Amino acid sequence: MPKNGEFWDFYWEVRLQAMQDLGKREAILAVSKLIRKLAKHKGSPLRLLELGCGEGQIIGALLDAHPQDCSVTASVGLDYNSHSLEKCHRDYPGLQLVQGDFTDLQLLSSLGQFEIVLLVNALHEVFSAGYSPELGEVDVPAAKQRVRQAFTGAAERVAPGGYLALFDGLETPGDAWEQLRIRFLHPQARDDFLVFACEYHPFRVSYQEVGDSYCVELSRRDFTRYITKSIFLGKQLWQSERLESYQYYNEAEFRACFESHGLMIQELRTLTVNYDKWSSAVAIETPGVDFPAEHILILAQNSVDGGSGIPETEQYFNT
Numbered sequence: 001m002p003k004n005g006e007f008w009d010f011y012w013e014v015r016l017q018a019m020q021d022l023g024k025r026e027a028i029l030a031v032s033k034l035i036r037k038l039a040k041h042k043g044s045p046l047r048l049l050e051l052g053c054g055e056g057q058i059i060g061a062l063l064d065a066h067p068q069d070c071s072v073t074a075s076v077g078l079d080y081n082s083h084s085l086e087k088c089h090r091d092y093p094g095l096q097l098v099q100g101d102f103t104d105l106q107l108l109s110s111l112g113q114f115e116i117v118l119l120v121n122a123l124h125e126v127f128s129a130g131y132s133p134e135l136g137e138v139d140v141p142a143a144k145q146r147v148r149q150a151f152t153g154a155a156e157r158v159a160p161g162g163y164l165a166l167f168d169g170l171e172t173p174g175d176a177w178e179q180l181r182i183r184f185l186h187p188q189a190r191d192d193f194l195v196f197a198c199e200y201h202p203f204r205v206s207y208q209e210v211g212d213s214y215c216v217e218l219s220r221r222d223f224t225r226y227i228t229k230s231i232f233l234g235k236q237l238w239q240s241e242r243l244e245s246y247q248y249y250n251e252a253e254f255r256a257c258f259e260s261h262g263l264m265i266q267e268l269r270t271l272t273v274n275y276d277k278w279s280s281a282v283a284i285e286t287p288g289v290d291f292p293a294e295h296i297l298i299l300a301q302n303s304v305d306g307g308s309g310i311p312e313t314e315q316y317f318n319t
């Protein structure tokens with residue numbers, strides 16, 4: 001029986017129950033839809049590559065769901081963390097795994113090309129690795145250069161007519177140094193903020209109390225980082241999350257990066273899954289300011305058509 005949209009809504013609803021409050025669930029849903037569209041045009045099964053695949057929650061779930069449309073054995077997950085890859089192998093034994101650094105362009109070029117290349121929550125780690133002990137912060141120009149190099153490597157792995165799917169953090173546009181005033185709505189929220197300000201590693205966080213200890217002023221840059229990291233405060237994950245800046249590019253920078261690599265953006269969405277949690281902890285007192293968009297999701301097509309059978313200009317997301 002052909003599987004329709006309703007079937008897939010139900011399938012993912014059940015399968016991704018544990019990911020309800022994780023933004024990357026949206027990446028899985030969008031790429032599942034993309035696979036179904038591409039499979040209509042492609043004679044042979046689709047090959048997937050995930051750079052920074054971790055335990056395989058993204059590529060593994062997609063291959064499990066679409067065994068007829070994708071080739072598990074021709075798909076590859078790459079990560080430099082051996083523990084994550086071991087777990088990935090246990091959960092998805094058919095998938096080829098490569099241990100290595102995806103900023104290594106030589107390694108990437110040895111992998112061949114793929115109809116779908118996934119970069120899910122991976123590039124912000126490349127940016128964060130640009131921390132400079134001399135500066136005591138991320139060296140932003142050098143870190144952005146590393147991100148761009150890794151992006152180039154990923155873009156080159158996309159077969160003609162294929163897609164690059166990116167999901168990651170989003171820098172807010174506008175003046176990063178604009179001062180915002182916020183009020184913590186309960187003692188735990190304030191304590192969590194103090195831990196964040198003291199332990200967040202990629203950038204020095206500065207703030208001033210205004211009037212009472214529940215009200216502070218801080219830059220838009222630091223507010224965005226605090227608010228998107230707040231779900232990890234008090235949890236074990238904070239120990240690794242405190243080392244990473246989730247933000248590195250704003251929307252305009254993402255667009256420019258895709259376009260300069262010949263990748264035509266077919267879908268771009270910004271999203272926030274934690275708005276209710278944030279607004280129960282913090283009120284923004286500066287008029288006209290709202291919580292930031294947290295994630296960006298981009299699906300872009302390699303516009304060079306090398307006879308892949310995938311129509312170059314089809315708008316996959318209008319149906």
Ligand SMILES: C[S@@+](CC[C@H](N)C(=O)[O-])C[C@H]1O[C@@H](n2cnc3c(N)ncnc32)[C@H](O)[C@@H]1O
Nearest residue numbers: 052053054057079080081100101102120121125
């Ligand atoms: C936040 S996890 C995301 C894992 C997976 N994409 C997911 O969404 O479930 C980021 C992964 O990227 C890997 N990673 C970061 N930088 C890397 C690099 N330069 N080379 C290889 N792997 C890298 C980390 O080891 C980690 O497993």
